[in-house]
Amino acid sequence: MNDAPEIDELVPPDRTLMGPGPSDVHPRVLRSMATPLVGYLDDYCVEVMNDVQDGLRYLFQTDNEHTFAVSGTGSAAMETAFGNLVEPGETVLVPDNGYFGARMGEIAERAGGEVVTVEAPWGEPLDPADVEAAFDEHSPTVFGFVHGETSTGVRQTSVSDLTGIAHENDAYVVADTVASLGGVEFHTDEWDVDAVYSGSQKCLSAPPGASPITFNERAVEKVRTREEPVRSWYLDFEGVWEYWGEERNYHHTGPISTLYALREALRLVSEEGLEGTWDRHERVAGALKEGVEAMGIGLNVADEHWLPTLNPVRVPDGVDDGEVIDRLIEDHGIEIVGGLGALDGEVFRVGCMGHSARPANVTQFMAAFGSVLADGGADVDPEAGAGAAASALDPK
Numbered sequence: 013m014n015d016a017p018e019i020d021e022l023v024p025p026d027r028t029l030m031g032p033g034p035s036d037v038h039p040r041v042l043r044s045m046a047t048p049l050v051g052y053l054d055d056y057c058v059e060v061m062n063d064v065q066d067g068l069r070y071l072f073q074t075d076n077e078h079t080f081a082v083s084g085t086g087s088a089a090m091e092t093a094f095g096n097l098v099e100p101g102e103t104v105l106v107p108d109n110g111y112f113g114a115r116m117g118e119i120a121e122r123a124g125g126e127v128v129t130v131e132a133p134w135g136e137p138l139d140p141a142d143v144e145a146a147f148d149e150h151s152p153t154v155f156g157f158v159h160g161e162t163s164t165g166v167r168q169t170s171v172s173d174l175t176g177i178a179h180e181n182d183a184y185v186v187a188d189t190v191a192s193l194g195g196v197e198f199h200t201d202e203w204d205v206d207a208v209y210s211g212s213q214k215c216l217s218a219p220p221g222a223s224p225i226t227f228n229e230r231a232v233e234k235v236r237t238r239e240e241p242v243r244s245w246y247l248d249f250e251g252v253w254e255y256w257g258e259e260r261n262y263h264h265t266g267p268i269s270t271l272y273a274l275r276e277a278l279r280l281v282s283e284e285g286l287e288g289t290w291d292r293h294e295r296v297a298g299a300l301k302e303g304v305e306a307m308g309i310g311l312n313v314a315d316e317h318w319l320p321t322l323n324p325v326r327v328p329d330g331v332d333d334g335e336v337i338d339r340l341i342e343d344h345g346i347e348i349v350g351g352l353g354a355l356d357g358e359v360f361r362v363g364c365m366g367h368s369a370r371p372a373n374v375t376q377f378m379a380a381f382g383s384v385l386a387d388g389g390a391d392v393d394p395e396a397g398a399g400a401a402a403s404a405l406d407p408k
Contacts, residue, residue, distance in 0.1 A: 025345065027346070028344075029368055030363050030377055032214075032322055033213050033363060035213065037218060038217040038276075038277065038366070040276050040280065041217055041218050044273050045219070047269075050268065052265055057268060061080075061260075064080075067275065067279065068278065071224065071278060072193070072198070072200045073198065073200050073201060074200035074201045076201075077229075078226065078232050079224075080224075080226075081223060081225070082222070082223045082247070083221070083264060085223060086190040086211030086223050087115070088247060089210065089211065089224070089225045090115065090119055091119050092247045093156075094116065094125075094154070095122075095242055096238075096242050096247070097207060097231060098120050098123040099123075100123070100125070100240060101126065102124075102152075103151060104117070105129070105155045106129055107132060107138050109136060109137070109166070110166070110353075112158050112161060112188055113129075113156070116156040116158075120154070120156070122243070128146065128149075128152065134163070134355055136166060138157060138168060140173040152183055153184065154184050156185075156186040157186075157188070159171065159192045159193075160196065160321060161191070161322075162322055163353060164313070164324060165311065165312070165323055165359075165361065166313055166317050166318075167192065167319040169317060171198075175205055185205050185206045185207070186209075187207070188209065189210045190214060191319065191321055192215070193208075193215060194210075194214075195214070195215035195290070195293040197290050206227070206228050206230055206231040207226065207227045211223050212273070212274050212277065215289075215293070216277040216278070217277055217366030219270065221267055232249075235250070251263050252264075293320045293321055293364060296374055299404035301323060302404045303374070303404070304325050306396040306397050307382060307392045308396075308397075309328055310325075311323055312355070321365045321369075322363055323362045324360075325359060325360040325361075326359055327357065328392060332388075334350065336384050337349065375398075382394025382398060
């Protein structure tokens with residue numbers, strides 16, 4: 013018989029999370045997870061699920077009946093969307109201007125789709141004219157785009173233009189809002205998006221594990237008239253909907269504590285109001301943006317496409333981004349990360365999401381970031397950066 017391992021008491025470090033996610037979890041959300049469990053088909057759990065669905069419809073700005081939370085992270089929600097809407101042999105159009113557009117393509121391929129791309133440089137959104145040209149060339153039946161690209165800090169503008177192009181070509185539109193939902197404006201119904209998914213660990217200030225998703229009736233009809241079964245049992249829309257739909261039949265063991273957390277996070281959004289939370293993210297991230305610009309660095313994104321929830325701060329010349337990241341977490345307890353893919357070594361990715369989008373976090377970050385850069389010999393002005401951020405945060 014093997015010896016029992018010695019496992020120490022769990023004592024996580026106290027971090028300020030300002031990377032691309034997870035964000036700081038709100039204290040009320042943490043407390044909700046410490047409440048007693050019930051069975052996943054208990055009447056009380058059903059009430060919790062109903063509350064989650066109502067909160068998600070508000071968050072997505074939709075009247076879609078088929079709105080629920082996938083038991084998994086944002087990538088599971090992505091796979092739910094593409095795995096159900098894509099049949100083998102269908103042509104799927106995805107963007108190549110970021111890491112998560114590429115992941116869309118990988119998942120669509122595993123669903124049997126023939127993947128084609130619409131091009132744009134990393135750090136820029138898709139141009140509707142290029143999307144239209146890609147439709148003319150490839151005639152895709154499913155089109156995915158990333159509303160807030162976590163790898164680049166770019167917000168996709170002209171969403172209505174993109175959905176209009178797709179629907180003129182009888183295609184279905186899937187939107188990735190993992191890094192944007194709840195942090196910046198998004199209107200599922202008004203912008204006519206067929207399926208939208210997100211994550212719980214970013215702008216919602218909840219732990220990962222219960223990921224929002226919504227399908228309109230047009231998308232549901234496509235799923236229900238598939239010629240072949242969905243390749244995933246766990247993420248099969250019809251099976252999952254039995255759990256979330258009117259009958260509430262067993263499909264899988266729901267993550268009860270995680271659903272409690274999501275419900276409390278949605279309750280916080282409802283109390284603040286969506287416009288209020290959108291405004292808070294823009295105001296607090298705007299102070300960070302002004303600070304790094306005054307410091308002499310700036311962001312690697314045009315103002316008109318800036319994603320407040322994820323700020324791609326340029327790495328100054330001669331600076332080792334890994335050393336800066338290590339110093340921030342070791343000396344100041346602040347977590348940020350570096351760039352991905354084409355932006356590896358070019359940017360720091362600084363999140364301003366959910367409970368992390370607070371003035372105190374930005375003030376702390378600007379002081380620590382400026383100090384670390386200056387100590388490393390970077391040509392920056394830490395005092396100007398801290399002053400600009402503080403001034404932007406001043407309610408006057």
